[in-house]
Amino acid sequence: MISALATFWMGGNILAAGLAWLVIPRTWAHVSLGTLDFQSWRLFVVFCSVPSITSAVIFKLLMPESPKFLLEAGRENEAIRVFRLMFELNMKKSGKTFLEFGLCPSSRLREELEEVQASPGQNLPFILKQSLEPIKHMFRGHLRLRSIALLVIFYCISFGYYGLWMWFPELFARAEDGGSPCANMPLPSPLQNQSCYPVKTAVYKESFIIAACNLPGNVFTILFMDITGGRKLLSTSLMASSLSVFLIYVVQTKTQSLGLSCIFSGVSVISWNALDVLGTELYPTRLRSSALGFFTGVGRVAAIMGNVVFGKLVDTNCFVPILLVSILLLTGGLVALLLPQTRQTELT
Numbered sequence: 001m002i003s004a005l006a007t008f009w010m011g012g013n014i015l016a017a018g019l020a021w022l023v024i025p026r027t028w029a030h031v032s033l034g035t036l037d038f039q040s041w042r043l044f045v046v047f048c049s050v051p052s053i054t055s056a057v058i059f060k061l062l063m064p065e066s067p068k069f070l071l072e073a074g075r076e077n078e079a080i081r082v083f084r085l086m087f088e089l090n091m092k093k094s095g096k097t098f099l100e101f102g103l104c105p106s107s108r109l110r111e112e113l114e115e116v117q118a119s120p121g122q123n124l125p126f127i128l129k130q131s132l133e134p135i136k137h138m139f140r141g142h143l144r145l146r147s148i149a150l151l152v153i154f155y156c157i158s159f160g161y162y163g164l165w166m167w168f169p170e171l172f173a174r175a176e177d178g179g180s181p182c183a184n185m186p187l188p189s190p191l192q193n194q195s196c197y198p199v200k201t202a203v204y205k206e207s208f209i210i211a212a213c214n215l216p217g218n219v220f221t222i223l224f225m226d227i228t229g230g231r232k233l234l235s236t237s238l239m240a241s242s243l244s245v246f247l248i249y250v251v252q253t254k255t256q257s258l259g260l261s262c263i264f265s266g267v268s269v270i271s272w273n274a275l276d277v278l279g280t281e282l283y284p285t286r287l288r289s290s291a292l293g294f295f296t297g298v299g300r301v302a303a304i305m306g307n308v309v310f311g312k313l314v315d316t317n318c319f320v321p322i323l324l325v326s327i328l329l330l331t332g333g334l335v336a337l338l339l340p341q342t343r344q345t346e347l348t
Contacts (some may be wrong), residue, residue: 004222006273010214012051017211019047021204068285134290138283146282149338150295153275156332157238158299160325161268163306164245167314168210168261169203171248206258213262217269225277231339234274238333240267246326249319271332281342 023044067086070079087098138147217237225233244264251257283291310321 006221006269006276007218009272010211010218010269013211013214014208016048017204017208020044021201021208023047024204025201131290134287135294137287138291138294143283143287146339147291149335150275150279150282150291151298152335153234153238153332154295154299155302156328156335157268157271157275158302159306159309160241160245160329160332161272161306162303163310163321164264164325166307167310169207170314171257171261206261209258210261210265213265214269215266217266218273221270221273225274229341230274230278230281231336231341233270234278234339235333235336237267237270237274238329238336241271242326242329242333245322245329249322278339278342282339 024040026040064082064085065078067079067082070076070082084098137143221233241264244260244267248257248260248264251260279292279295280288306325309324313321
């Protein structure tokens with residue numbers, strides 16, 4: 001199910017790339033309103049904001065809160081209503097009726113809630129303590145090794161994927177006249193404003209093709225996740241991604257560069273999907289949300305670092321960031337072998 005839900009991430013990538021291809025090159029979407037020069041790329045940004053806004057409204061109106069959170073917050077009646085809704089959605093064709101029951105949180109949790117309610121001014125320290133407690137548990141006992149491994153993997157894949165993805169158009173432009181993307185270094189340009197028009201549509205077409213190459217990887221993940229297990233898929237796909245990135249340096253034509261980029265796109269999405277599955281299955285229920293949030297934050301930091309490093313080195317020594325990304329992805333693939341297998345195992 002998680003692999004199937006991950007296809008929406010792929011769909012978003014394809015939709016964004018397709019919108020960029022359709023909207024940004026259009027010169028008719030250029031309006032001047034006083035000092036505001038409303039060009040086509042601004043219209044593209046507006047379109048991209050629509051899914052986020054509509055999702056926020058839909059979640060607010062239709063998505064119930066997690067029963068686990070409601071219980072931890074001492075809102076037992078609301079939790080029961082959510083359980084009832086879940087039962088009705090899952091069992092509406094069975095003819096069974098929902099059994100009334102009561103819920104009671106642990107005495108320790110109730111005491112903590114009463115303490116916070118009695119001292120409203122001390123809520124912030126309590127919230128911070130409660131937020132950090134799951135992270136501490138992630139790096140204790142038998143969870144320590146898998147947490148360190150996932151920390152390394154999230155950093156490696158985020159640094160490599162987002163760092164390289166942002167600079168694909170630049171690498172394609174350098175391979176336009178033939179030769180390795182790193183061999184054709186751009187000449188320094190004067191520090192002055194340059195017009196973005198006329199827009200070269202090739203870069204948007206290539207971005208759309210690369211985004212569409214996520215589709216085979218997503219289908220493969222859905223079909224084989226339960227057969228091979230997330231660990232094997234994660235390790236193998238990261239190693240294959242590492243090889244495809246390394247070969248970008250040795251290509252001699254733009255078509256070859258685009259082909260390797262498509263391979264990287266299709267294979268790396270398998271890594272992301274497998275990581276989504278493993279990130280939830282490797283932890284007990286009480287830690288899953290915190291673990292996923294923590295590792296996602298680590299990934300965002302790594303993505304920023306990847307973009308900065310690529311931007312600093314792509315003009316001075318292009319081979320260094322490509323080799324660095326390849327090594328990081330290979331490292332992530334090897335570290336993934338340290339993770340326990342979760343296929344056909346009982347989750348807690």
